Amino acid sequence: MSGGRFKVFLIKPSHYDDDGYVIQWRRSLIPANSLASVYGLVRHSADARIFGPDIEIDVVAVDECNTVVNCQRIARQIKEAGAGLVCLVGVQSNQFPRTVDIARQFRDNNIAVVIGGFHVSGCLSMLPALPDDIQEVLDIGVSLFAGEAEGQMENLLRDAFEGRLRPIYNCLNALPNLDGAQIPILPAENIGRQVTDFTSFDAGRGCPFQCSFCTIINVQGRKSRHRTADDVEEIIRANAAQGVTNFFVTDDNFARNRNWESILDRIIWLRENEGFKPSLIFQVDTLCHRIPGFIEKVARA
Ligand code: B12
Ligand code: SF4
Structure with a gap:
């Protein structure tokens, strides 16, 4: 690609209540630090223009606890930009069912999706085999990221940009030194x-x-x-x-x-x-x- 935009949506999914509704507030109480950490890393790659001077990385952070996630609209925006990626960020176990439902809507639109956070990392580090819920997302073409993203984000974005995302990025044995690491930040x-x-x-x-x-x-x-x-x-x-x-x-x-x-x-x-x-x-x-x-x-x- 010469010139153009690569659109990255970072979505922190909420979770379902007992009746299956997405728990959401007009204004939420607690900031999502996972979202801030991953935003800081993608922002850094965007500012460094890692795909070359002509290609802009446009990054948007969304916390589903305070924002309605309209998957069809986001998929349209990525298609209009020409290329992009959806990252489902900081996903804890209680958020995984909601995450699967969001991921499926993007995969139905042929949009690349990566899921990271404690559920994926915990399951990959502790269980002898992948649990069914994780296998289910791999089967629909979602990529998984286990471990911490400092030092890994640029490669992951490059793989997404070149359309060669791997099914699993297991970085659990490459824990970063936090001293001088990219800072977490949200707009x-x-x-x-x-x-x-x-x-x-x-x-x-x-x-x-x-x-x-x-x-x-x-x-x-x-x-x-x-x-x-x-x-x-x-x-x-x-x-x-x-x-x-x-x-x-x-x-x-x-x-x-x-x-x-x-x-x-x-x-x-x-x-x-x-x-x-x-x-x-x-x-x-x-x-x-x-x-x-x-x-x-x-x-x-
Ligand atoms: C602060 C905190 C909270 C805060 C804020 C949450 C947040 N994520 O920002 C609040 C109070 C809201 C909270 C609530 C809960 N929490 Co909490 N929380 C924490 C705590 C102490 C720190 C989180 C943090 O800032 N970590 C640092 C960030 C940067 O790490 P990270 O999220 O793993 O993200 C890194 C990687 O995972 C990766 N990554 C993450 N997403 C993605 C996405 C992509 C695409 C890529 C490439 C990489 C990537 O890169 C990031 C940077 O390296 C952790 C324990 C811990 N030490 O982490 C527990 C922890 C995450 N919480 C936990 C739990 C159980 C809960 C609750 C369910 C508690 C409850 N019973 O209500 C709720 C659920 C909240 C919800 N929304 O549903 C568990 C999760 C276990 C699990 N199996 O999922 C943890 C691990 C604590 C524990 N002792 O086990 N929590
Ligand atoms: S292992 Fe550490 S972080 Fe985990 S519960 Fe015990 S003291 Fe807390």
Whole structure:
């Protein structure tokens, strides 16, 4: 293709209620961090013009919790652009049935679809054979992505662009170092579809513990990986530039993050010296009060 557009729709599916209705709000409460992470990666490839100077990658993020997903209209937009891809993002197990129904509508229109998130990653990492629901989407020509997309997105987009997507991308053994990784971000317009104007970021992934019921260690591994104070500053500045100043930090226990102190020190510095006034939501677990200075610095940040 010489010149033209490649349209990428990133859709975070919602899930069905007990009566089979899609759960959806006029404005939703919590930002989708998976969507922000994948958007940041695709945006980066788009800005880098990875398909050459003449081909623009146009990327749209949709959270089905606050937006009606009209698959026929999206399929039409991709066809009008000439080429494109639908990514079903951050799909957890409870969202998989809805995801299959969305994927099927795109495949009926011959649109390429990739599904990623904890359901696919968890099943591929833990089960001896593919469960029926996952086999069902492979059978209709959907591609699956297991693992984390940092460092992988450019290749995946290239495969989609060249029409040679593989059925399965198993990147579970290539967990990225988060230090200096591409930052999660969503356009302010997406944040505006929530009740609160909070965006999100994950400051770390992976967990050293071994709780038998937990998917996280099977997907993100038992080695903790962390963003740095510089990365968090970049996240805060990039969002502030579009008027977004409130952050939900999605780490299960931020007190366990090895970089907690340098990250908080940097936020305090930005607050006290550069006039940034972020609101932050952290989850911290019960023993954090034993870490000297932790509560005081969280409060100051
Ligand atoms: C923050 C969080 C939430 C938030 C926000 C959710 C979000 N996804 O942003 C809220 C509070 C809404 C939430 C709710 C729930 N959550 Co939650 N949540 C988390 C938590 C702690 C962090 C999520 C996060 O930011 N991860 C970082 C992102 C970047 O990772 P990621 O989503 O895996 O995305 C990466 C890859 O998967 C991949 N990827 C993802 N999508 C795609 C798509 C394509 C095309 C490609 C190429 C790649 C790709 O690339 C991304 C970047 O590397 C995780 C645990 C964890 N450590 O991840 C649990 C977790 C995801 N939640 C879980 C659960 C069970 C739930 C609930 C069902 C709880 C409940 N009973 O209500 C609900 C369901 C919500 C819903 N909408 O239906 C489970 C999911 C298990 C599973 N089998 O699916 C997890 C793993 C926790 C656990 N201990 O097991 N959650
Ligand atoms: S993330 Fe939480 S539940 Fe999972 S292994 Fe670590 S401590 Fe246990």
